[in-house]
Amino acid sequence: MNVVLTPVMIGQVIISGILAGALYAMVALGLALIFGVMRVINIAHGPLLMLGAYGTYFLWQATGVNPYLTLPVTMAALFVLGVLLQRALVFRVVDAPELSSLLLTFGVSIALVNLAQLAFTSDLRAVEFLTASFRLGPFAFSKSRLVAFAVAAAITAGAFVFLQSTRLGKAIRATSQSREVAMVCGIDVQRIHLLTFGLASALAAAGGTLIAVIVAIQPEMGQIWTFKSFLVIVLGGAGNYPGALVGGLLLGLVEQLASLFLTTQLSEAVAYVLLVVVLLIRPSGLLGGRQT
């Protein structure tokens, strides 16, 4: 009954891990941005992703358009929603103790999930598109996951370019390095916060669109992504944006390898244990600098 592990199997799960990891990195980058700039852990990040997934589903249903083409629409819509959330609620807890922001965004999270249940029902939905896989040697590559990997990698790269070399992107980085100096540089920190929340939500939406084509959609699909994203940014070093990439790939691989070597049941626990261990050894994450 014990399955003998072969190199092919290990290769296959490493492929799965890397494909998943890029997606993790992109979604987590959104959470990392908000945490880096405002020190807020946005528990509603996953539910925003869920909304993105529904956006893709309904657009695909209504127009029959290639679901990947809905990406700009869902990202734009969630960008706006993110800005509104920040404007209406989150800005009030930016400097409050962490309990306030955790709870506030948790409240937003369950409200969003419940609204989705009311609006869309709890019925499972799926975007049946690109379901097959192709083979390369002994390995199977899921087409939808491969596309998700490529798009996520491209968007993540785009986000890095934006942060690295545009005026607004630099303002976001500046704000996360020192809010005080950013203000005296003339940066409207409130606006940067709005922009950051909007961008982060757009990244969640992109995740939602890509995931919609991979797994079935339902209102509660999001929460798990909040926690995975948090794992990713802690592993990579909170506030360190390239760290999200490292953390995402690491989490993807660890989860997959754990479910191969142990069982699927334990893989979630392994990820959390890894988190606590990393925090204890390097409180600022794998790529993080000295904690201040």
Added chain:
Amino acid sequence: MSARRPMVLVLIAVGLAALAAYPTVGTGYGVRAMLQLFMWIALAGSWNLVSGLTGYVSFGHVAFFGIGSYATAILITRAAWPWLPASLAGGVAAAVLALVIGYPCLRLKGPYFAIAMLGLNEVLRVLVSYFEGLTGGGLGLSLPTLQATLPIYYVMGATAAAVTLLTYLILTSRFGLRLMTIREDEIAAEALGIDTFRHKLSALLLSAVGPGIVGGLAARDQGYIEPISVFPLATTITMIVMVLFGGKGTVWGPVLGAAVLFVFQEAVWARFIYLHQLLFGAIIIAVVLLMPRGVLGLLQLKYRLPRTI
């Protein structure tokens, strides 16, 4: 203060007597609803002990409830213990767990501690499912049928009272002051010679016992437990919101918060089946934004009242 003291004690005594007499007049549902309220008071009060006093936000406090449930259920089903000692053993199991996870996690600060606790709750749920030889895994544990709602009502009530009394004793002691120094300024506390780590650990330990016991009582009363129903994140959040609403760091805040929110929850869910989650979310947001200090916290600050209100 000293003049008012006997009056307060009389009030408390009358209240307790009324609660003790309630089952003779209440319906089965009323008794069970009160029993649930006691459970929430014990849970909220316990969370307040660690997070309200030391400021270390436990986002995984339901883990102690869950481990208490399982310890009790295992002792009852596998070792045929009577439910009362088994529930108390649930409290002990929770305290042991608090030691084991507090030891690494209390070295973390701020949101890291909060999320690590949350993560460990998940890990625990997974482990409970995994070690199915002992726990029945996903099958859960079904306890032998027993009608003991009434004695459980009293023990649950006693636990809630004990947690509240413990809060009072701690808040009025120098041990309690030292716990609060951790919330106020951990570095200064340490520099003054307070072993902050040991104090945090003690607080976590004390705050674990109550949930462990009520977890055991709830398991016994319900007769069936499974991993997903005893480790839900929503329970932790509910405790936190109750404490925040009533006023964290006070004696009666958790009691008030638990009573108001529980009654509200019971009143709302029957009427707005599809909206209650939404309302719960709205309540959380409202409490965080409008009254982060809670009802009693505001009164305390405004009228310079002692924390024992």
Added chain:
Amino acid sequence: MTPRALGSLVLIVAAAGGTLPAAAQGPIRIGASLSLTGTYAEPGRFQSEGYKLCEKDLNARGGLLGRKVEMVVYDDQSMPATGVRLYEKLITEDKVDAVMGPYSSAISEAVANVTEKYKKVMVAPLAATTSIFKKGRRYAFMMVSPAEVYLEGLVDIAAKRGYKTIAIINEDTLFPKSSAQGTEELARKAGLQVVFKEAYPKGNQDFSGLLTKLKASNPDVLAAATYFDDAVAIARQMKELDVNPRMFAVTVGGDIPRFQELLKQTAEYIYGSSQWEPTLPYPGAKEFHDAYQKEFKHEPSYHAAAGYAGCVIYAEGVKKVGTLDADKVREALLALKTRTMFGDYQVDKDGAQIAHKTVLLQWQEGKRVVVWPDDLANGKPRFPR
């Protein structure tokens, strides 16, 4: 919570709350709490619609014992603790005349303690775990066939076709786990070798690691004890990872029309088990299907049918003895042996179901075809080339 109950909570100090005037001789009120929100919201809703249709049909035929029937349904949020409290409320505050079961084995298990305490007969239409009924309870009755035999048909067909190996996976919760254990036992008895067995946690979405191992064990047959979400996810990921056993069955999920709507071509050849199908040659099955369709504007699932049938069986018991008295109704239900639109009903002395059959379906060209047991089948199993 009613204002009354609120009052009793608030006025405990005055010790004035509590006893209320007994319900007047009005309609017969039947209470139930169902999972209208939360994890089990979807099947819970079907079940509640089954109850509602039953209420309507009973009243259309003159009610029960000459009284109108009125269902009182609450939402337990898919949580056992809430269910327990709600049954207390139904029985002690709303003073309903009878109760019907909630959704799921876990919640039925928890609330059965309450209904026992107050000696209320509870037909639990969607509790598929036999152990609930084997704990000395007197008033609980089971409607569906137990989880353990959900995939009896799969094993039977596989053995007859000469397949040798089987892999079994399951979600690690009460019902799927019981199913998996039962399937393993059936498989061993039928001479199949279990080459792979693993559980996964509730809510799991990524099965790559598990399926990679499973693929390596190369089973002829894959039995997956699932709910709907994971059934869909596993089917999709098997395709992605090119896992192709000769037979692949899921427990819950494969029977629901949405399974095929979601998966389209991927659903082809997949087996699902079902407690009930509208096409089965049971008396009144088609009529029920049509009436339900008319009433709720969508297809009934087996949860709806079981709910309806549970209510019908209870009414049957009451009619037999002409009273609502629990002990008499209990005797009647223990003795009852019948075939409803839901199929056969007969329980052992503990109230556990022994007659009802689970059928095995297969998706063939986008349609559900019953392929097992032979006497209920309307088609033959197909095998991918």
Added chain:
Amino acid sequence: MAFLAVEGVRKSFGGVAAVNGVSFALEAGRIYGLIGPNGSGKTTLFNCITGLERLDAGRVTFKGERIDRLRPYRIANRGIGRTFQVIRVFPELTALENLLVVTRGPRVDAERRGRELLELVKLERLAGEYAGNLSYGQQKLVEFVRVLMTDPALILLDEPAAGVNRTLLNDLLAAVARLRDQGRTILLVEHDMKVVMGLCEMVFVLDHGEKIAEGPPGLIQADERVIEAYFGR
């Protein structure tokens, strides 16, 4: 044997040395001053002595025993008390509670001593007020007497005079002198030269994390390097 010996202590943050090889020794029962421009490493040195920062190199011995690897609370319990430059009272504890937190033994005794100390700094009528509601100067005084509650043998004061009004300042200085007379050892960081010169028997001067001078106040004031670094000619 020195009462407190600091030997070659080094501490850097992000590659920049805040304290760079500082050594000095204190004898029991005297008042020492530690001066130097802002950012010269005085507070970091205090943190190194009290265990709030881990040393990169060097050692600290107190009454002959090494303390530089101990957790801060252990160092405090061995008899080293300190105040902070940025006030660190516990704002949601009352003034009296601030003093009680570290006491042991019968509570009535502790409260009596607490009230006496509050009286010393003329705050007795504010004993029941939340510390956060007190003025800056009052908080400073609460912090000062809080250290005295445990009767430490060595007291490190980080700018005790800053922000305290003149009448209270004189009381405070008198209290410090009295502590010395009772056999306590005091090391204080202070910018108010009047305080330093009037109170200290010995002064250490830090600049850029290094000790550049040491001696009685009179000599220090005339030291060219000190004038250069501190008075900024």
Added chain:
Amino acid sequence: MIAAPPLLVAEALTAGYGRIDILHDVSLRVNVHEIVSIIGPNGAGKSTAFKTIVGFLTPRHGRVLFDGEEVTGVRPNLVLRRGLAYVPQGRIVFPQMTVLENLEMGAYIERDRARVAAALERVYALFPVLAERRRQKAGTMSGGEQQMVAIGRALMTTPRLIMLDEPSLGLSPKFVTLIFEKLVEMRSAGYTLMLVEQNAVRALGIADRAYVLELGRNRFEGPGAQLLADPEVKRLYLGG
């Protein structure tokens, strides 16, 4: 000279954090092309006064006028647009950004590329070392260099008044001298400067006018040289 109105007027400011007031009725004034120094012991409220003027804090009483317009409580990013730049205490830079990026952030509100380039040239001319190190991450530089980055960043918008909070804090003597030389150089170049300093002698030495604060109140004011000679000031700060 009398005709020229003051560039900055702070009138009777009372301000603080939370429930505690740090400043009590503090008034300050800066004229065009002056260096104004504010000295005083720690806890005197010097930095608080700056934070109130720049808009990090809103005063409980009093008002701030910049160039005749009221800017009381106006946020720092908007005050900057009116020409008031601020160099915070502790030579704070964006540590993970290069020197060039730090300077560019200083010109965040300036969208005209040509003007940014010109400002950059001026900063490089004042601090040639920054031109050499433009690709270096600011967090890896020495304290003195970081302070130059911080000052250079404030110059990127060509402000009319530059407020520096303890520019010599923690710098080595070489850099302290250098920074003070640069401040004088900046005045010659037409800038108006206001600084809070711990290094009283130096600060008074370069100041056209100076204020001494104590316990959150005005205590002395006058020309720098005059205060430097004042026996009372000497007694307070020089221990003499």
